[in-house]
Amino acid sequence: MKTLTRRDFLKASGMGVALLGSSGVSSFAAEAKRRVVVIGGGWGGATTAKYIRLSDSSIEVTLLEPNKEFISCPFSNLVLSGVESLKNLTMNYDGLRKHGVRIRHEAASAIEPDKKRVRVGKDSLEYDRLVLSPGIDFQWDQVEGLAQAKDTVLHAWKAGPQTVQLAKQLQSMKDGDVVVMTVPPVAYRCPPGPYERASLIAWYLQTKKPKSKLIVLDANKDIVSKTGLFKAVFKDYSNLDYRPSQKVEKIDVGAKEVTTETGDKVKYDVINLIPPQRAAAIAVEADLVGGDKRWCEVDHVTYESVKQKNIHVVGDSTIGLPVPKSGNVANAMGKICATAVVHLLNGKEPPVIAPGNTCYSWVNDKEAIAVVNSYKIENGKVVQIEQKLTPGKSVGTAQNSLAWRSSIWNDVLG
Amino acid sequence: MWNCLLVVFVLITVVLMCAPFNAAAGPLDSSGAQKALVCSACHGFAGNSPGNTIPIIAGMAPNYFKKAIKDYAEGKRPSPEMEPYSKYVLQVGIDEIADYFAVQLRQPAKARLDSNAVKRGAALAAQCAACHGSNGEGDAFRTIPAIQGQPAGYLQVQLTILKENKRKLDDAAVEDAKKTMLKPMSDADLAGLAAYFSSLQSQ
Numbered sequence: 001m002k003t004l005t006r007r008d009f010l011k012a013s014g015m016g017v018a019l020l021g022s023s024g025v026s027s028f029a030a031e032a033k034r035r036v037v038v039i040g041g042g043w044g045g046a047t048t049a050k051y052i053r054l055s056d057s058s059i060e061v062t063l064l065e066p067n068k069e070f071i072s073c074p075f076s077n078l079v080l081s082g083v084e085s086l087k088n089l090t091m092n093y094d095g096l097r098k099h100g101v102r103i104r105h106e107a108a109s110a111i112e113p114d115k116k117r118v119r120v121g122k123d124s125l126e127y128d129r130l131v132l133s134p135g136i137d138f139q140w141d142q143v144e145g146l147a148q149a150k151d152t153v154l155h156a157w158k159a160g161p162q163t164v165q166l167a168k169q170l171q172s173m174k175d176g177d178v179v180v181m182t183v184p185p186v187a188y189r190c191p192p193g194p195y196e197r198a199s200l201i202a203w204y205l206q207t208k209k210p211k212s213k214l215i216v217l218d219a220n221k222d223i224v225s226k227t228g229l230f231k232a233v234f235k236d237y238s239n240l241d242y243r244p245s246q247k248v249e250k251i252d253v254g255a256k257e258v259t260t261e262t263g264d265k266v267k268y269d270v271i272n273l274i275p276p277q278r279a280a281a282i283a284v285e286a287d288l289v290g291g292d293k294r295w296c297e298v299d300h301v302t303y304e305s306v307k308q309k310n311i312h313v314v315g316d317s318t319i320g321l322p323v324p325k326s327g328n329v330a331n332a333m334g335k336i337c338a339t340a341v342v343h344l345l346n347g348k349e350p351p352v353i354a355p356g357n358t359c360y361s362w363v364n365d366k367e368a369i370a371v372v373n374s375y376k377i378e379n380g381k382v383v384q385i386e387q388k389l390t391p392g393k394s395v396g397t398a399q400n401s402l403a404w405r406s407s408i409w410n411d412v413l414g
Numbered sequence: 415m416w417n418c419l420l421v422v423f424v425l426i427t428v429v430l431m432c433a434p435f436n437a438a439a440g441p442l443d444s445s446g447a448q449k450a451l452v453c454s455a456c457h458g459f460a461g462n463s464p465g466n467t468i469p470i471i472a473g474m475a476p477n478y479f480k481k482a483i484k485d486y487a488e489g490k491r492p493s494p495e496m497e498p499y500s501k502y503v504l505q506v507g508i509d510e511i512a513d514y515f516a517v518q519l520r521q522p523a524k525a526r527l528d529s530n531a532v533k534r535g536a537a538l539a540a541q542c543a544a545c546h547g548s549n550g551e552g553d554a555f556r557t558i559p560a561i562q563g564q565p566a567g568y569l570q571v572q573l574t575i576l577k578e579n580k581r582k583l584d585d586a587a588v589e590d591a592k593k594t595m596l597k598p599m600s601d602a603d604l605a606g607l608a609a610y611f612s613s614l615q616s617q
Contacts (some may be wrong), residue, residue, distance in 0.1 A: 057445075199445025328455055335451040351445065356452040356502065358495060374498035376505055385505060388500040396467075399567065400495065408455045410464055 003395040008402040028200040034059045036346045037127040039108045039120050039282060041065030044315030046096060047132030047334025047339075047412045055342045062102045062125055064118070065093070072328050072411060073190065074360075074387065075405060076159035080167050081200040083365050089159060095414045098267065114307045129341050131303075132288065132296075133160070133315040133330065134280035134379040137190050144347040146254065153273050154252060157189065166340055169270045170204060176211040177269035180258060182248045183218040184276045189316045189325045191225035194218075194274060196361035199230070201272075202237035203364045213239045215268075217260055219247035219276075226361060229389060236364075248273065279317030289315060291337040295319030300382045302340040302350050303333060312337050321355075321382045328358045352377045360401035369397035427448040446514030449506050456495070463486075466525055466567030473520030473553035476512040479514070481584075482559075483508055490582040491573075519614070522563030527609045531566075535610025538603055541595050545588075550611045562614035569608035577604070 038049045047062045072078040074380050078084035093103050098133040109121040117126045127150045138155060140147040168177070179201060183194040198216045205212045214237075222244055223230045234240050250259040257267050260360030278294035280283065288296045288305050296313040297320045298305055314333035316325040324331045340350035354375040362368045369392070374385040390397050450461075455473075457463045461472035471479065485491045486500035503511050542561075546552055550562035563571060575581045577596040583589040596604070 249581045331455050332452055335454070339448060339451065351448045353448055353451060354502070354506070356455065356499060357458060370494055372495050372498045374502035376502065385501050388494045390494045396571065398492075400465075400467050403463070403467040403565075403567065404456055405465075407458050407463055407465040407468060411454050411459065414459075 002066060017197065028230070032129050035126060036129050036131060036341060036345075037108075037125050038063045038131045038133065039118065040133035040135060040315070040329065041067070041070060041096075041103070041290050042135055042279075042315060043092065043134055043412055044330035044337075045131065046070065046093070047331045047404070048133065048312075049101045049339045050096055050130050050412070051335050051338035052098050052342055053101055055338060055347070057100060058206050059345060060102070060105060060339070061100070061341065063093075063096065064106055064108045064120060064125075065103050065248055066105055068092070068105050068108045068356050071159040072327070072405070072409065073157075073159045073193075075362075076156075076163050077132050077193065077197045077200050078362055079159075079163050080156070080197065080207045081169060081204040081365065082171070083129045083200075083362075086159070086164055086199045091280065091409060091413055093367050093413065095410075100346060108282055111311070113286065113311060116310060126139055127310075128345060129310050129312065130319070131312045131337060131341065132283055132286075132315065133313070133334070134282050134317055136277040136316050137280045137284075137323075139273040140275060143273065145253070146251055146273065149251060149253045153271055156272060157193075157274050157277075162349065166272055170201065171208075171303060173209065173270050175177065175209040177209070178336060179205065179212065179214045179272070180266055180268035181214065181216055181272040182274055183216065183220060183224070184274050185219040186224060187319065187325065188274070188277045191324045191326075191361060192361045195223055195230040196363070197224065197238060197272075198242070198253065199233050199237070199361070199363040202234075203241040204385055205239050205360055207365075210239075213241060215241045215250055216243065216256065217245045217246040218242065219261075223358075225388060226369055229392065230361075230363075233363045233393060235370070268308065279313075284319050285310070290319065292319075296372075300380060301336075301377060302344070303337040304340075312341065322384055323357060323373070323382065324356055324359065325360050326357055328408065331408055332356050334412075352380075352408060354382055358404060360397065360404065362401070363393050364397060366398055367393040369393050370388050370401070416613050444514060445507070446512075449503075450511050452502070453499070453511075457606045462518070462521045463565065464524065466523075466565045467571055469568045470520060470523065470563055471515045472517050472518035473560075475552070475557075475560070476509075476516045477554060478552070478557050478559050479512040479515060480508055481557055483512075485582075492580060509543050510521075522564065522594035523565040523612050525565060525567075525612075527566060527613050531606045532613050534602065534606030535608065536606075537609055538599070539610050541603035542607065546611075547579075550614045550616060560616075561611045562616060564612055566605075566608040566612035569611055570605055573604040573607060574601075575601075611616065 038045045049061050052061050072089040079086050108118045108122050112187050117124045154166045156162040204213050246260040248258045279296050290297045296317050298313050298318050303314050305311045311378045314337045315330035336353045343350040354377050359371040360368050360370045370390045371386045375382050456468050459469050465468050483500045483503050486496040543557050548562050552560035554559045
């Protein structure tokens with residue numbers, strides 16, 4: 001039997017090292033701790049933070065999120081119709097902590113791309129890669145009189161206290177009162193959301209306030225998403241007055257009246273004004289938005305900003321991909337961006353992965369409709385493979401939406 | 415001494431080579447895992463769906479996974495959710511994604527089941543066991559799915575659409591037999607069968 005020499009061992013160990021290098025993206029090298037800062041703990045940011053840690057626990061991840069709890073925007077329209085409670089949509093961040101994500105319940109005050117650091121009050125956090133999932137801000141100045149009245153004219157477009165307040169206004173209004181809700185011009189968070197809300201408010205009024213009606217003033221020419229399905233649903237509600245191409249330009253809270261672009265004046269007893277939107281201020285201030293001054297353009301594979309190196313953007317504040325601003329898309333972007341960030345920090349080429357979109361809208365107390373989109377990457381860009389709609393509303397689709405939410409909430413936070 | 419060191423090193427190397435195929439490995443470590451990232455929104459991490467109407471695909475036999483994907487893409491199994499995603503799977507790499515889910519450790523559905531429904535299902539289950547196995551373990555060789563431990567909501571929907579002739583099977587004789595078997599069953603019977611097979615665990 002041949003005796004093993006020291007030379008043989010070195011050859012064998014060299015092979016081992018080579019294999020180790022190709023066995024995964026995790027690096028065992030004794031290099032400096034790599035740091036990622038994630039701004040925003042919503043669907044996109046929480047997913048990104050979790051999946052970076054899940055994929056490479058040697059990377060330090062700090063998540064900046066001012067809110068102590070996560071409240072799901074999906075399903076919050078059901079709170080308005082009294083079918084769901086906000087408590088059931090509220091979760092904590094303990095799952096992310098278990099993955100080793102450092103969470104600071106503070107807001108980022110500024111980004112300094114040149115110094116690769118984020119200011120948090122007087123403190124600052126250095127990063128190798130920064131991921132922004134800052135969500136949306138409202139453009140109050142686009143509607144005359146709104147900036148002064150923004151604390152009393154509810155949007156309820158970020159699930160939370162305003163959702164509960166709007167539900168209370170609907171519950172306490174007199175039977176016979178008029179509700180007016182407005183739909184902002186595209187692009188805005190959750191394209192089918194306003195129409196789901198209109199359906200559910202109409203259902204609530206039909207059930208509890210049969211003499212009341214809902215007027216929907218849509219800034220867009222037609223229903224933006226699931227158009228045919230919502231048109232069929234709206235026929236169920238004789239109390240729903242849908243008016244397209246009626247962008248609201250002015251609100252007078254004293255007269256309880258809004259004025260549209262065509263000069264129509266519409267009186268209300270309860271108003272839900274969803275203002276025009278853009279990427280959150282932190283992204284605008286860091287010069288991540290494009291020529292439209294509203295949204296952030298990103299690489300379709302890595303989600304790195306086309307304007308600032310080492311800064312990635314996911315979720316509703318992005319533009320340019322043929323995908324809706326939905327929670328499911330933000331979750332998919334988070335996973336893909338996390339994969340890209342881990343590869344880049346390990347000196348590897350990021351894999352090419354496309355997102356997906358599964359989107360449910362409830363239309364009464366037990367039925368829902370859905371749209372599903374699959375995508376692929378072609379020449380570095382996201383392109384749609386197929387879009388499919390449910391044939392109509394059904395209890396089965398509503399049940400599927402409940403299964404979806406338990407899965408995806410766990411994927412984001414668990 | 416060098417012999418011992420070599421053995422240790424070879425063992426470490428083998429473990430590292432296996433790592434990307436291990437359920438405990440990170441989700442980024444294989445191409446199949448990366449392509450399957452989009453699936454976890456509904457099917458849960460590594461295919462262990464916590465949702466009541468969404469099937470668990472962790473540990474699914476690759477040939478059955480591929481058959482299911484093709485059936486969804488061709489509309490034999492109508493599903494607005496799965497039709498677009500099945501086309502995604504076919505276009506980006508069905509083999510890698512099937513192999514990824516096949517090696518994931520399956521965790522049975524956690525939802526609490528109605529014990530009366532489970533009893534009702536147990537009394538009716540013999541007919542299903544002829545093909546799906548006495549423990550619902552399926553038969554990968556014959557492309558018969560394991561139904562043990564699947565969420566009851568998912569199994570009930572499948573039983574219902576089979577009964578209503580909304581899901582096509584490859585073998586017309588099997589399809590007829592299934593329809594004949596399910597025809598006299600009430601909704602409560604189908605719920606019972608679903609609860610019973612959901613309650614079974616791999617042995």
